[in-house]
Amino acid sequence: MRDVLQLIPLAGFETEIGRWLWALEEVRRQTLDSVMDLDPSTLDWAGAQGNENAIGSLLYHIALVEMSWLFMDIFERELPSEVVSLFPHAMATEGRLTPVLGISLDAHLDRLRRSRGIFLETLRGMSVDDWHRLRSPKDAPYQVTPAWATFHLIEHEAGHAAQIRTLKARAHRRANERTQAGLG
Numbered sequence: 001m002r003d004v005l006q007l008i009p010l011a012g013f014e015t016e017i018g019r020w021l022w023a024l025e026e027v028r029r030q031t032l033d034s035v036m037d038l039d040p041s042t043l044d045w046a047g048a049q050g051n052e053n054a055i056g057s058l059l060y061h062i063a064l065v066e067m068s069w070l071f072m073d074i075f076e077r078e079l080p081s082e083v084v085s086l087f088p089h090a091m092a093t094e095g096r097l098t099p100v101l102g103i104s105l106d107a108h109l110d111r112l113r114r115s116r117g118i119f120l121e122t123l124r125g126m127s128v129d130d131w132h133r134l135r136s137p138k139d140a141p142y143q144v145t146p147a148w149a150t151f152h153l154i155e156h157e158a159g160h161a162a163q164i165r166t167l168k169a170r171a172h173r174r175a176n177e178r179t180q181a182g183l184g
Contacts, residue, residue: 035105040105057101066157073135074144083115123146
């Protein structure tokens, strides 16, 4: 039997919008598949020198960026309090992602699930005309449509999903090398 590869618009949205949201959900599925059953040491591994973004930090970043684009860019307002409470850490410090370490995989997955639920629910009912209407986010040097913002979020998460898979493979390889060398 052959796989059926098709894009089916997410139910409950205008068809055009539903197609893009399906793609957003597909990238999230790939991210989640990449992190299933990660142990805490792999989740927090920040590269051999300890100066890279850990997988947990990337998961936090993915969710926070999604909320930032949704509220600050698409809806041109500050993050609502229920969203702020999901993100106790700043997005970045000193030009790098803020390290978000020592948090369970379940907590990261719950944050991703909740932020995506907020994203989809907030966009529910949007018309295609509104989907293509330019916004001028406060203090931003650009104008943006929800369509472009969603494209960017797909691209953003896909890039970080690849980064996560690479970090995971490197962390496992390093752990195996340490075990074989008798370093535990």
